[in-house]
Amino acid sequence: xxxxxxxGPRAAGGDGGGSSPASSSLSMERxxxxxxLADLEAAYGRxxxxxxxxxxxxxxxxxxxxxxxxxxxxxxxxxxNLQLIEEDAQQLAGMITFTCNLAENVSSKVRQLxxxxxxxYQAIQRADDILDLKFCMDGVQTAxxxxxxxxxxxxxxxxxxLDKSVIELSRQGKEGGIIDANLKLLQEAEQRLKTIVxxxxxxxxxxxxxxxxxxxxxxxxxxxxxxxxxSKFSEYLCKQVASKAEENLLLVMGTDMSDRxxxxxxxxxxxxxxxxxxxxxxTHQPIVETxxxxxxxxxxxxxxxxxxxxxxxxxxxxxxxxxxxxRQFQQVQxxxxxxxxxxxxxxxxxxxxxxxxxxxxxxxxxxxRFIKRRITSDxxxxxxxxxxxVKQEHQKYLDKLLNNCLLSRTMQELIGYYITMEEYFxxxxxxxxxxxxxxxxxxxxxxxxxxxxxxxxxxIGRALxxxxxxxxxxxxxxxxxxxxxxxREVLYNKLKQGFPATTFQDFQxxxxxxxxxxxxxxxxxxFDTKGIESTDEAKQSFLVTLNNVEVCSENIMTxxxxxxxxxxxxxxxxxxxxxxxxxxxxxxxxxxxxxNKFRDLLQEGLNELNSTAIKPQVKPWINLFLSVSHNIEExxxxxxxxxxxxxxxxxxNLEQQMTEFKxxxxxxxxxxxxxxxxSLIAIExxxxxxxxxxxxxxxLQFDKELRSLIAYLTTVTTWxxxxxxxxxxQMATILNLERVTxxxxxxxxxxxxxxxxxxxxxVRQVLALRMDFRSEDIKRLRL
Amino acid sequence: xxxEDYDFLFKIVLIGNAGVGKTCLVRRFxxxxxxxxxxxxxxxxxxxKTVEINGxxxxxxxxxxxxxxxxxxxxxxxxxxxxxxxxxxxxxxxxSFRCLxxxxxxxxxxxxxxxxxxxxxxxxxxxxxxxxxxxxxxEFSQAQDMYYLETSAKESDNVEKLFLDLACRLxxxxxxxxLVNNVASPLPGEGKSISYLTCCNFN
Numbered sequence: 001x002x003x004x005x006x007x008g009p010r011a012a013g014g015d016g017g018g019s020s021p022a023s024s025s026l027s028m029e030r031x032x033x034x035x036x037l038a039d040l041e042a043a044y045g046r047x048x049x050x051x052x053x054x055x056x057x058x059x060x061x062x063x064x065x066x067x068x069x070x071x072x073x074x075x076x077x078x079x080x081n082l083q084l085i086e087e088d089a090q091q092l093a094g095m096i097t098f099t100c101n102l103a104e105n106v107s108s109k110v111r112q113l114x115x116x117x118x119x120x121y122q123a124i125q126r127a128d129d130i131l132d133l134k135f136c137m138d139g140v141q142t143a144x145x146x147x148x149x150x151x152x153x154x155x156x157x158x159x160x161x162l163d164k165s166v167i168e169l170s171r172q173g174k175e176g177g178i179i180d181a182n183l184k185l186l187q188e189a190e191q192r193l194k195t196i197v198x199x200x201x202x203x204x205x206x207x208x209x210x211x212x213x214x215x216x217x218x219x220x221x222x223x224x225x226x227x228x229x230x231s232k233f234s235e236y237l238c239k240q241v242a243s244k245a246e247e248n249l250l251l252v253m254g255t256d257m258s259d260r261x262x263x264x265x266x267x268x269x270x271x272x273x274x275x276x277x278x279x280x281x282x283t284h285q286p287i288v289e290t291x292x293x294x295x296x297x298x299x300x301x302x303x304x305x306x307x308x309x310x311x312x313x314x315x316x317x318x319x320x321x322x323x324x325x326x327r328q329f330q331q332v333q334x335x336x337x338x339x340x341x342x343x344x345x346x347x348x349x350x351x352x353x354x355x356x357x358x359x360x361x362x363x364x365x366x367x368x369r370f371i372k373r374r375i376t377s378d379x380x381x382x383x384x385x386x387x388x389x390v391k392q393e394h395q396k397y398l399d400k401l402l403n404n405c406l407l408s409r410t411m412q413e414l415i416g417y418y419i420t421m422e423e424y425f426x427x428x429x430x431x432x433x434x435x436x437x438x439x440x441x442x443x444x445x446x447x448x449x450x451x452x453x454x455x456x457x458x459x460i461g462r463a464l465x466x467x468x469x470x471x472x473x474x475x476x477x478x479x480x481x482x483x484x485x486x487x488r489e490v491l492y493n494k495l496k497q498g499f500p501a502t503t504f505q506d507f508q509x510x511x512x513x514x515x516x517x518x519x520x521x522x523x524x525x526x527f528d529t530k531g532i533e534s535t536d537e538a539k540q541s542f543l544v545t546l547n548n549v550e551v552c553s554e555n556i557m558t559x560x561x562x563x564x565x566x567x568x569x570x571x572x573x574x575x576x577x578x579x580x581x582x583x584x585x586x587x588x589x590x591x592x593x594x595x596n597k598f599r600d601l602l603q604e605g606l607n608e609l610n611s612t613a614i615k616p617q618v619k620p621w622i623n624l625f626l627s628v629s630h631n632i633e634e635x636x637x638x639x640x641x642x643x644x645x646x647x648x649x650x651x652x653n654l655e656q657q658m659t660e661f662k663x664x665x666x667x668x669x670x671x672x673x674x675x676x677x678x679s680l681i682a683i684e685x686x687x688x689x690x691x692x693x694x695x696x697x698x699x700l701q702f703d704k705e706l707r708s709l710i711a712y713l714t715t716v717t718t719w720x721x722x723x724x725x726x727x728x729x730q731m732a733t734i735l736n737l738e739r740v741t742x743x744x745x746x747x748x749x750x751x752x753x754x755x756x757x758x759x760x761x762x763v764r765q766v767l768a769l770r771m772d773f774r775s776e777d778i779k780r781l782r783l
Numbered sequence: 784x785x786x787e788d789y790d791f792l793f794k795i796v797l798i799g800n801a802g803v804g805k806t807c808l809v810r811r812f813x814x815x816x817x818x819x820x821x822x823x824x825x826x827x828x829x830x831x832k833t834v835e836i837n838g839x840x841x842x843x844x845x846x847x848x849x850x851x852x853x854x855x856x857x858x859x860x861x862x863x864x865x866x867x868x869x870x871x872x873x874x875x876x877x878x879s880f881r882c883l884x885x886x887x888x889x890x891x892x893x894x895x896x897x898x899x900x901x902x903x904x905x906x907x908x909x910x911x912x913x914x915x916x917x918x919x920x921x922e923f924s925q926a927q928d929m930y931y932l933e934t935s936a937k938e939s940d941n942v943e944k945l946f947l948d949l950a951c952r953l954x955x956x957x958x959x960x961x962l963v964n965n966v967a968s969p970l971p972g973e974g975k976s977i978s979y980l981t982c983c984n985f986n
Contacts, residue, residue, distance in 0.1 A: 481863050583827070
């Protein structure tokens with residue numbers, strides 16, 4: 001029954017799908033077709049429920065009737081009100097339209113008024129202008145009569161600043177004739193004033209009357225003659241600069257050669273010239289700014305620069321003549337071509353002139369930087385409202401002035417010669433330092449390293465003092481070449497001669513002869529490292545060269561750092577262009593790369609020393625291990641304990657051998673060398689170990705020997721010995737095992753913190769060295 | 784040594800008479816510009832451009848030298864460390880071509896013997912003013928065993944090709960040399976720096 005009831009509605013839903021909730025969900029046909037009582041009952045039940053629901057809905061609707069009716073009444077009451085509102089709205093619209101029209105009317109009148117007002121103003125302005133014009137005309141005449149040129153110029157200025165169209169319009173008026181006449185008079189006055197001012201200025205200039213010069217200089221801009229005023233004024237200033245410069249040059253030519261500044265007298269003269277011009281700029285910049293406005297300094301300096309160039313040319317010509325600059329350069333070039341030393345120019349002779357040239361250039365750079373700054377800031381003020389194009393145009397003018405002035409070109413030429421001469425100076429002096437190389441007992445390095453770096457530093461320092469970045473970079477490049485090619489070659493050739501190979505016996509003799517050499521060298525004070533005659537000297541030379549190479553590598557890095565900070569200083573003062581920093585960095589990094597080349601050379605030298613001096617001796621000492629049986633019993637073991645068969649002597653031999661190197665090599669190199677030696681010992685010892693046989697006690701003996709060796713080596717180097725001997729230590733562990741299978745306590749998952757450096761095959765190989773281990777057991781091991 | 788991100792670093796130096804267009808070639812390549820009315824270079828200019836060739840970052844340090852005589856001693860100091868030299872002349876200027884042997888003597892004297900030299904005839908956009916025929920230049924470059932190319936910095940003709948081809952050749956050269964070097968003596972601590980200019984090795 002329950003199932004039927006549940007199925008019923010589902011079937012009914014399917015039939016009457018989409019039927020409204022008001023109509024019954026059961027159709028008549030369906031009810032008529034029902035035959036089962038249960039179905040009928042169910043249908044009846046549902047119909048009853050539906051009826052109930054419909055009844056409920058109807059009740060709800062009926063309840064709303066009263067509310068709806070009351071609302072309808074309210075609506076009907078509102079009817080007349082709505083009519084009232086409509087009438088009001090129409091009235092309002094009418095009023096708004098009226099007001100709008102009124103407003104428009106008023107505002108158009110206001111506009112007309114405004115127009116009238118403007119025209120009135122213009123009329124007043126024009127009247128004023130015309131009055132002004134008349135006033136100017138009268139004023140100019142009076143002022144000119146009274147020789148009050150400032151006043152006259154002020155009137156002309158007023159006239160010039162009048163709107164030309166106004167004047168044109170005035171002429172068309174009724175009184176055009178009068179105005180025309182006035183204008184004509186005014187123009188005549190303008191021309192007259194221009195002539196007078198120019199004449200007066202010229203007279204004042206001739207008489208050197210500064211107040212009068214300045215007086216008329218101020219008048220030019222009022223007459224619209226900015227360019228002319230500046231050019232005339234510059235002419236006056238140039239004359240002053242020229243006479244002062246001539247005076248100075250005469251003084252120079254008369255200077256006594258013993259004078260303290262005699263060696264840099266031309267640089268001093270240039271300094272005076274530049275300072276003079278700078279002072280002129282400094283003094284007259286305010287007057288130019290005030291009366292000519294900003295952005296005019298460029299014109300003034302451009303004129304001054306012509307005179308500056310003329311004077312620089314004179315000074316430099318004299319410099320070239322007096323100091324024989326070109327001939328010296330020629331000689332340097334010839335000396336570089338020719339290799340014969342007889343005709344070579346002595347580098348020391350070049351020293352003073354090189355210093356003077358760099359000083360001259362430094363002064364020029366300082367001066368150029370000064371005018372650059374002044375002009376730039378003046379343009380900046382003048383161009384604050386200008387377009388980007390105008391600014392760029394001005395920048396171009398400035399660059400052109402700075403780059404193309406004769407001063408710049410002359411200095412570039414002098415520096416060009418300078419670089420060639422400085423390079424020659426450096427190369428030759430370095431060669432000399434190499435030729436005069438000497439070694440003093442007790443020193444690790446020989447004299448040439450210090451000398452060479454002193455020279456290189458001096459030459460780069462001098463180039464730096466020129467304040468020219470390109471000059472500095474060129475000398476850094478040349479220094480890199482000299483160090484990398486020339487000097488490295490010298491050291492390389494010395495190392496190539498090699499460390500004389502000595503046998504064990506030779507070595508013992510070597511110690512005694514080294515003692516005697518020491519005696520003789522103490523008497524002589526020093527001994528020569530060039531002519532290598534005896535083996536001991538050859539050895540000494542080799543070790544000193546290794547030290548030299550290391551110091552070179554260090555010195556280059558130090559030099560680079562020093563130069564970096566020097567350059568930072570120079571750049572922070574505003575010298576050099578935008579790429580200056582990048583250029584210097586690149587050149588310096590090339591120099592730093594040479595330091596690595598010296599490091600490589602050192603490494604190769606040490607390898608050479610290791611393979612020719614250490615290996616041939618250490619190897620036989622280690623081979624002695626083979627003659628000591630490690631297949632031993634209790635008795636031999638205790639005998640070994642009393643009389644050490646191998647390791648103690650080995651340590652003594654090593655110690656003796658290394659004493660020589662420890663004394664002769666710098667700590668860093670010595671340490672690297674002992675590092676190489678310990679690696680060598682580890683490798684060689686492993687080889688002999690694998691050729692030996694062991695008993696249980698023999699293994700113990702080896703373990704003791706290895707521990708002593710490691711303990712000794714730990715004291716002589718700062719390198720980590722344990723790592724190098726890791727394989728040997730592990731081999732000793734294996735040789736010390738009780739049984740073959742005991743290895744499993746240390747292997748694989750049981751290895752704990754221990755990292756095996758031996759392969760399973762190697763473990764088996766070492767296990768096989770134990771005579772008492774059976775090979776079947778070893779084979780059976782699972783590693 | 785800075786830890787910059789590149790696989791190769793090469794120094795390229797442009798040389799040749801004044802006014803043949805060295806600066807314009809460099810500007811065109813590095814900035815894509817052709818600045819008209821370029822003033823004469825003072826001393827040396829320095830530009831960097833990193834290009835990618837077959838997935839490898841190649842940093843090109845380009846030194847643009849002044850052609851004027853008075854800067855010669857400055858420019859000469861850059862020859863030795865150069866991996867490549869671009870010797871430039873102006874195809875509309877016979878004089879600039881006639882000076883080439885002089886430039887070659889300078890290269891001979893100052894540059895490393897491993898340096899790669901490229902001959903470049905610039906300004907082919909001014910074809911109607913040509914004074915140096917392509918054939919003449921080609922013959923000259925063949926006789927001197929130089930790579931030869933004609934360019935126009937103005938029209939951007941062959942400029943990219945010039946630098947990229949050069950970079951390719953430098954890479955293959957560097958590979959060969961490091962290979963030779965490694966066989967001769969494995970230098971510890973050489974790292975990445977390409978110093979195949981090393982002339983002497985310890986044997």
